[in-house]
Amino acid sequence: MSDTAIDFSPAAAPLAAKLLGSALEIIARYPEGRSRSALLPLLHLVQTEEGFVSPSGVAFCAEVLGINKAQVGAVATFYTMYKRKPTGEYLVSVCTNTLCNMMGGQEVYDRLTEHLGVGNGQTTADGQITVEHAECLAACDYAPVVTVNYDFAVDEATPEAAIELVEQLRKGGKPTPTRGARVCSLKDMQHQLAGFADERDGAVADGPAGPSTLRGVTLADQHGIAVPNFNLDAPITKTKPAREEKK
Ligand code: FES
Structure with missing residues (x-):
């Protein structure tokens, strides 16, 4: 588990100055000894600052979690939501x-x-x-x-x-x-993906299913097609395959 006494390298220090508080908040969500599980949200956190996972971002994640940069790089390059070069707004x-x-x-x-x-x-x-x-x-x-x-x-x-x-x-x-x-903005979205609250009005897309979603059900209704009424409690019986006739 990381703590505030980490001596960050020159590569990681600028990000640490901005993100360490949030990073420790994320890591604290995970059980003792499982802090490396925080890597996914930490990579999103890094993207709130730089818009992508830079070498500095990799160094910061590695040092705050106490793992090596190859381990961070393996994860950061596996998922397409972690960008390897600067991304637009x-x-x-x-x-x-x-x-x-x-x-x-x-x-x-x-x-x-x-x-x-x-x-x-x-x-x-x-x-x-x-x-x-x-x-x-x-x-x-x-x-x-x-x-x-x-x-x-x-x-x-x-x-x-x-x-x-x-x-x-x-x-x-x-x-x-x-x-x-x-x-x-993409950086605001990264903040949410790192596990912080979505402050937008109407952020939760809720409500009934729309006509496109219901189209299959509507067509079935129109054609009088109903879901078969299976008796899920009935015992399963196996039918024997038909024997091949001897020539
Ligand atoms: S194929 Fe485009 S959303 Fe599923």
């Missing part, structure tokens, strides 16, 4: 996985990157927008999906809607998402 992710792709996600991604003049993982010259294509964002019912800093921003996206979104962001606007909390 807004990380715009376009899902191009199976269902979103079928519903036009690749076209949204292609038109958006063409409009911004950047490729996957690259940032616009004004430092505002980083674009990435993402694997399933867990909202297939709203395909194709675009998120901003991991919050759902545009459901059932079109290229025009995605371009309008980034243009509003670049002008300093706060576009209203299709659902959920209002957009925040």
